[in-house]
Amino acid sequence: MSSDAPDEFEPGSGIAATVENARIEQEMEQSYIDYAMSVIAGRALPDVRDGLKPVHRRILYAMHEAGVTPRTSHRKSSSIVGETMGDYHPHGDSAIYDALARMAQDFSMRYPLVDGQGNFGSIDGDPPAAMRYTEARMDSITQELLADIDKDTVDFQPNYDDRKREPSVLPASFPNLLVNGSSGIAVGMSTNIPPHNLGEVIDATVHLIHNPDCTVEDLMEHVKGPDFPTGANIVGRNAVHKAYKTGRGRVRVRAEFEVEDDDRIVITELPYQTNKARLIERIADNVNEGKIEGIRDLRDESDRDGIRVVVELKRGANAEVVKNQLLEHHLESTFGVINLALVDGQPRVLTLKETLAEYLDHRRTVVRRRSEYELAEAEDRAHILEGRLTALDNIDAVVETIRNSESRDDAKAALRGEQVAEVDGEPLPTFEFSEDQADHIVAMQLGSLTSMEAAEIQSEYEDVQARIDRLNEILSDTSELDAVIEEELLDIKDQYADERRTSFIEDTGNVTHEDLIAEEDTVVVVTEEDYIKRMSLDRFRAQRRGGKGIIGTELKEGDRVSSVFVASTHDYLLYFTNHGQVYQLKTYQIPEMSRTARGKSAVNLLDLDDGEEITAVVNCTDIEDETDKFLTMVTREGYIKRTSVDNFQNILSTGIIATTLDEGDELEDVEVTDGERDLILATREGMSIRFHEDEVRPMGRSARGVRGIKLEGDDTVAGVAAVDEEIHNWVLTVTKNGYGKRTDIENYRPQSRNGKGLIDIKTNERNGPVCAMETVGYGDHLFVMSSDGQIVRTPVEDVSTVGRNTMGVIVMDLDAGDAVASVDVYNEERSTAVDADADADAEADDDAETDGEADTVELEEIDEDDVGDITTEGLEDGELGAE
Structure with a gap:
């Protein structure tokens, strides 16, 4: 019996030559780091530029590609989820639908990005209806995130199976990371960014454009603090200042309530991410256990107009003590700010100024690339219009040249000057039109030879030339580029900004045991x-x-x-x-x-x-x-x-x-x-x-x-x-x-x-x-x-x-x-x-x-x-x- 094996083993030869020795702890460490970075960059953390995680970005882009805009009818959520999962995000329909539903919840998003129709959950913790029962489309403000995406403003990358391409980031005409906030848990880190008022954030961005050396304190003159969709009150400003200055902080948020007629406490606004039904249940449990005294009845009178939870007091009960008991256990929560986002693919904790500065850098890139794209289009159009104007100025010769050409191609060649047309043996004038100009001239209709059409072409040419001059000015002068960004931001503010919902109240300290004693x-x-x-x-x-x-x-x-x-x-x-x-x-x-x-x-x-x-x-x-x-x-x-x-x-x-x-x-x-x-x-x-x-x-x-x-x-x-x-x-x-x-x-x-x-x-x-x-x-x-x-x-x-x-x-x-x-x-x-x-x-x-x-x-x-x-x-x- 013969064998192909060598008679004697030679170290470093054959398959052994491809084997490398590695320490297991080093291999495990590197593999875990690779996994962690995959989770961090591809799933859990938002990008500082558009404030979106990959799943949210893919949902919005899939809706854009499918034409599900604010001006179209609602589309079944299951259809949107299916297209997103099939083309861009193959991680399961439930994860995609959960993300879609959250973008439609006005109690989760300060400015919802999805216009939902149907049951998308409630502040009581009710889950959304199945995706086959709900419908959705883009909300109006979402268009501002996707605006100009077709003008080479952002980089695209292959989707998971290389069939399509998807944007690595959205153009984002406003600072969505601060406006809508974000939360997520990665490997070894987490992010928790509160939502803010759109008008305040835009004012701060404009201030940073004009004053690049400004401080966080200067920006806080515009951004007063988080502005939660559920309203409520922020207790004190020190924690907000710390969060904006360091990227981390603990903000106390207190419900909005009032004592009516000394015998009832009415709650009208709740801290962000508070489950109303669970809150009422916990209060009732504490009353039954004797931890809270003086409450006779508890009712939820909330409707579509807003929250109204009524706490009826017993006769003779001290309303101030009951209020403090509710504050200590239920009506006050802490929002831990961790302003962590991806910057150039790496996680970073950012201050308020750094967050806005990173957004501005992104926006400058977007506007510059858009201007370059539009400049190229304008120059192409000007080139065509120049050819048409030249043809109108020499219309008789151009017509004769086309008439005496054997074919359309010969006519184009004659207009390009590649061959000479003759009439009765006499050569016609030659031209040097470009290929694009020749194509347009040959395709011109007789109606465009009228004086009115000629005037319109001349007017359009002048407009295009002015546009070219403006775009060149924007691309050559950074102050003009910033002026465009500022103008667009202020237009968005005029269109979408609203009043603050979250107020500030004085920090009188935490509720102490003394506050619970009459x-x-x-x-x-x-x-x-x-x-x-x-x-x-x-x-x-x-x-x-x-x-x-x-x-x-x-x-x-x-x-x-x-x-x-x-x-x-x-x-x-x-x-x-x-x-x-x-x-x-x-x-x-x-x-x-x-x-x-x-x-x-x-x-x-x-x-x-x-x-x-x-x-x-x-x-x-x-x-x-x-x-x-x-x-x-x-x-x-x-x-x-x-x-x-x-x-x-x-x-x-x-x-x-x-x-x-x-x-x-x-x-x-x-x-x-x-x-x-x-x-x-x-x-x-x-x-x-x-x-x-x-x-x-x-x-x-x-x-x-x-x-x-x-x-x-x-x-x-x-x-x-x-x-x-x-x-x-x-x-x-x-x-x-x-x-x-x-x-x-x-x-x-x-x-x-x-x-x-x-x-x-x-x-x-x-x-x-x-x-x-x-x-x-x-x-x-x-x-x-x-x-x-x-x-x-x-x-x-x-x-x-x-x-x-x-x-x-x-x-x-x-x-x-x-x-x-x-x-x-x-x-x-x-x-x-x-x-x-x-x-x-x-x-x-x-x-x-x-x-x-x-x-x-x-x-x-x-x-x-x-x-x-x-x-x-x-x-x-x-x-x-x-x-």
């Missing part, structure tokens, strides 16, 4: 075991003094209320503790609960140590944007200090030191002052001292302070109040056993710091030690809460106005074993005018009270220098006096 005044309760909660202030109506009040909180066994205060849900509060620490918390972060609820452990909100209790609360709205205010703090042992609010700007979640305390001392109270106030310190045994705050120099947070009042025996400080004589009329003192009184501020004469002070209230076993002292004015309401959780709200005018050295009247009727735990003052509406009869009316009301409380008896006038010598020995209840 702003209302609340009552906050804190217990000794650090349970905390808030309740709506509306749950506590004002009562006359002396009542028991209503339940304010349930308490754990052994627990007692330590403090109560009133604050708005949107207020930032500073919480000062007995250990000298300060914490910061928003009121709405405190859980809202019913009056009978215990509350939530404060350790979940504030990092309190064992035995640490909240003793004072300061509302940050009182010190917001104020650099000349102070936090004035007093301790139980009588120390006082002032610290600038600047030292409390950055409070950690674990709190910071507000003041240093001596061993056994505790922070008792904090007041906001401005350096111009008098301060009044009160002690538990009824003493008080008034002095100007400038007697206490400003100190740092770590300072202990200076002595504010000299305490006798086991007495301790109960609180501090600042005097604002414009709004404060009285000093209000409340004791542990529920007694209280008002005293005119004038009765507290200023002294020097660190004195014994004056008597503020007479204390004994009946009314108990002082619990709180506040400066109050007209319209103030007093909130008193007992240790057992009862709470009473009383206008301060209901509390009698008496002298300093009295016991007061019953403010709160306490059960046995109960005591006042905390007092806060809330100003409902402070009057600017002082009612001259207010005191008399208040005293008359007190005299009319017959609830069993002790009547108030004023002491005789006391020499204030003898203060401290007053005793209560031997006094019976209701018989107050002075020795």
